[in-house]
Amino acid sequence: MPGKHHWFVPDGYLPADSSHGVPSHEAACLLNVGDCDARVRFTFYFEDRDPLGPIELILEARRTRHVRLDNANAIGGLELPRATPYAYAVESDVPIVVQHSRLDTSAGAYTLFTTVAYGE
Amino acid sequence: MPGKHHWFVPDGYLPADSSHGVPSHEAACLLNVGDCDARVRFTFYFEDRDPLGPIELILEARRTRHVRLDNANAIGGLELPRATPYAYAVESDVPIVVQHSRLDTSAGAYTLFTTVAYGE
Amino acid sequence: MPGKHHWFVPDGYLPADSSHGVPSHEAACLLNVGDCDARVRFTFYFEDRDPLGPIELILEARRTRHVRLDNANAIGGLELPRATPYAYAVESDVPIVVQHSRLDTSAGAYTLFTTVAYGE
Amino acid sequence: MPGKHHWFVPDGYLPADSSHGVPSHEAACLLNVGDCDARVRFTFYFEDRDPLGPIELILEARRTRHVRLDNANAIGGLELPRATPYAYAVESDVPIVVQHSRLDTSAGAYTLFTTVAYGE
Numbered sequence: 001m002p003g004k005h006h007w008f009v010p011d012g013y014l015p016a017d018s019s020h021g022v023p024s025h026e027a028a029c030l031l032n033v034g035d036c037d038a039r040v041r042f043t044f045y046f047e048d049r050d051p052l053g054p055i056e057l058i059l060e061a062r063r064t065r066h067v068r069l070d071n072a073n074a075i076g077g078l079e080l081p082r083a084t085p086y087a088y089a090v091e092s093d094v095p096i097v098v099q100h101s102r103l104d105t106s107a108g109a110y111t112l113f114t115t116v117a118y119g120e
Numbered sequence: 121m122p123g124k125h126h127w128f129v130p131d132g133y134l135p136a137d138s139s140h141g142v143p144s145h146e147a148a149c150l151l152n153v154g155d156c157d158a159r160v161r162f163t164f165y166f167e168d169r170d171p172l173g174p175i176e177l178i179l180e181a182r183r184t185r186h187v188r189l190d191n192a193n194a195i196g197g198l199e200l201p202r203a204t205p206y207a208y209a210v211e212s213d214v215p216i217v218v219q220h221s222r223l224d225t226s227a228g229a230y231t232l233f234t235t236v237a238y239g240e
Numbered sequence: 241m242p243g244k245h246h247w248f249v250p251d252g253y254l255p256a257d258s259s260h261g262v263p264s265h266e267a268a269c270l271l272n273v274g275d276c277d278a279r280v281r282f283t284f285y286f287e288d289r290d291p292l293g294p295i296e297l298i299l300e301a302r303r304t305r306h307v308r309l310d311n312a313n314a315i316g317g318l319e320l321p322r323a324t325p326y327a328y329a330v331e332s333d334v335p336i337v338v339q340h341s342r343l344d345t346s347a348g349a350y351t352l353f354t355t356v357a358y359g360e
Numbered sequence: 361m362p363g364k365h366h367w368f369v370p371d372g373y374l375p376a377d378s379s380h381g382v383p384s385h386e387a388a389c390l391l392n393v394g395d396c397d398a399r400v401r402f403t404f405y406f407e408d409r410d411p412l413g414p415i416e417l418i419l420e421a422r423r424t425r426h427v428r429l430d431n432a433n434a435i436g437g438l439e440l441p442r443a444t445p446y447a448y449a450v451e452s453d454v455p456i457v458v459q460h461s462r463l464d465t466s467a468g469a470y471t472l473f474t475t476v477a478y479g480e
Contacts, residue, residue, distance in 0.1 A: 002126055002128065002240050003128070003238075003240075006362055008362065008363070008391055008393065008457040009391075009459070010389035010390055010391040010424055010426075010457050010458060010459040010476075011387070011389035011426065011459040011461050011474055012424075013426070020227055022227075027131070029130035029131035029205075029207065030130060031128055031129075031130035031165060031207040031209075033128065033163075033165065033209055043393075045391060045393065045422060045423060045424045046423065046424060047423060047424055047425055047426070048423075050422065051422050062165060062170065062171050063165060063166065063167060063168075064130055064132075064165045064166060064167055064205060064206060064207035065167055065205075066130075066131065066133070066167070066205040085389075085424060085425075085426040086424060087389065087391040087424035089391075089393055097128040097130050097238045098130060099129070099130040099131040099235065099238075101131050101233065102472065102474075104470055104472060105227070106470065107380055107382075107465070107469050107470040108469065109227050109228065109229040109231070109349055109469040109470070110224055110226065110227040110229070110231045111231045111351065111469070111470045111471045111472045112222065112224060112231045112232070112233040112472070113233055113353075113461065113472040113473050113474040114131055114222075114233040114234070114235050114474070115235050115355070115459065115474050115475050115476050116130075116235050116236065116237065116238045116476065117476065118363075118457045118459075118476045118479070119238070120362050120363075122246055122248065122360050123248070123358075123360075140347055142347075147251070149250035149251035149325075149327065150250060151248055151249075151250035151285060151327040151329075153248065153283075153285065153329055182285060182290065182291050183285060183286065183287060183288075184250055184252075184285045184286060184287055184325060184326060184327035185287055185325075186250075186251065186253070186287070186325040217248040217250050217358045218250060219249070219250040219251040219355065219358075221251050221353065225347070229347050229348065229349040229351070229469055230344055230346065230347040230349070230351045231351045231471065232342065232344060232351045232352070232353040233353055233473075234251055234342075234353040234354070234355050235355050235475070236250075236355050236356065236357065236358045239358070242366055242368065242449075242480050243368070243478075243480075260467055262467075267371065269370035269371035269445075269447065270370060271368055271369075271370035271405060271447040271449075273368065273403075273405065273449055302405060302410065302411050303405060303406065303407060303408075304370055304372075304405045304406060304407055304445060304446060304447035305407055305445075306370075306371065306373070306407070306445040337368040337370050337478045338370060339369070339370040339371040339475065339478075341371050341473065345467070349467050349468065349469040349471070350464055350466065350467040350469070350471045351471045352462065352464060352471045352472070352473040353473055354371055354462075354473040354474070354475050355475050356370075356475050356476065356477065356478045359478070
């Protein structure tokens with residue numbers, strides 16, 4: 001099955017402000033092209049305190065999931081602080097692919113960024 | 121020949137809105153630097169339904185193709201829904217390189233993102 | 241020496257329009273951390289015509305060069321067409337690192353994208 | 361431990377202008393998921409002069425650090441010039457992960473870009 005078991009995203013940041021009624025947010029976009037459901041664990045790292053997690057979710061076989069990191073319901077009830085640098089690691093029991101994206105609406109126009117995470 | 125046979129993009133999303141007369145869109149940018157035409161297949165993944173595809177296209181030798189994912193004519197007649205998280209896999213019979221980009225014009229200014237896809 | 245000899249960028253595009261007196265442009269950003277000058281060759285690929293190049297430049301040891309792709313003087317006199325999808329390959333006789341970036345100023349605000357190229 | 365010892369970012373640039381009271385800036389985002397503190401060294405490369413550095417910092421075990429490259433205090437007192445193309449290399453005695461991001465506020469709206477650095 002294609003993909004990796006471990007993925008890492010150093011640049012996490014949920015902007016404090018929003019506009020257009022669209023909250024500034026980040027998403028961890030997961031893809032499981034295999035035939036088995038994936039058990040996926042997120043751990044969140046900070047600059048000046050111990051990591052939070054792991055929180056666990058199931059990513060079904062042949063499905064994508066765009067996990068909203070500003071939505072506590074999407075990540076096991078964990079409320080990530082806004083305006084605070086963080087990072088995260090994703091561990092999966094079957095190979096998956098992870099891409100990280102941010103939408104910042106704070107300055108009255110949208111700006112997006114994305115990168116495939118670092119996997120191994 | 122340089123490149124890979126399998127490529128994966130977890131973060132696909134066609135924004136609902138547009139401005140400036142320029143539709144918000146995504147492109148799967150393909151590059152075949154080899155001497156043989158490539159037979160390329162796309163499969164599209166969703167959060168809550170089975171995958172669509174594969175759809176097939178030919179990428180000629182020594183050519184690039186910027187495949188517009190909001191244009192059904194470019195992807196075998198398949199109409200991807202807007203405002204719906206998706207992902208995709210690209211399979212090629214000869215090695216190619218794939219980069220994924222989005223242009224979101226919905227908030228009255230442009231914002232772009234891009235990443236080389238995950239290949240193996 | 242760290243780096244790769246071959247790099248590929250599928251998504252090249254020079255927007256037709258600009259604003260703020262800042263031309264919309266792309267840059268192929270090269271880094272040579274080694275002790276030998278690098279002989280670097282660019283080849284440009286299109287959707288519907290044969291490739292252009294190679295054009296050659298020297299990237300000195302322990303230097304970066306941000307090669308402006310909208311500037312014919314920077315790429316051996318070659319004038320890349322605007323509003324035309326293209327792609328490019330970079331070949332170097334010593335290992336280097338390549339990152340591709342675009343600045344689009346056409347809609348009255350700036351938008352940037354970047355990715356490390358695909359190397360092997 | 362996951363990660364790499366050597367990372368490279370060819371496209372560094374600190375825009376001259378800013379708006380909204382938010383300085384245009386770049387960040388080298390570091391993640392150390394291991395159990396040992398990392399000794400991290402930055403070297404900065406330019407187009408037409410010798411490299412600067414290395415400057416050294418400690419990245420604690422199980423921590424992230426978003427190193428602001430426009431802030432001399434964050435990088436050993438080194439003042440990187442604005443409006444000047446540069447690049448950088450990061451070396452660590454234990455494996456880490458590095459992602460590079462820019463926020464450009466100069467045109468009256470924000471634009472972001474990011475990429476995982478090239479590691480080996």
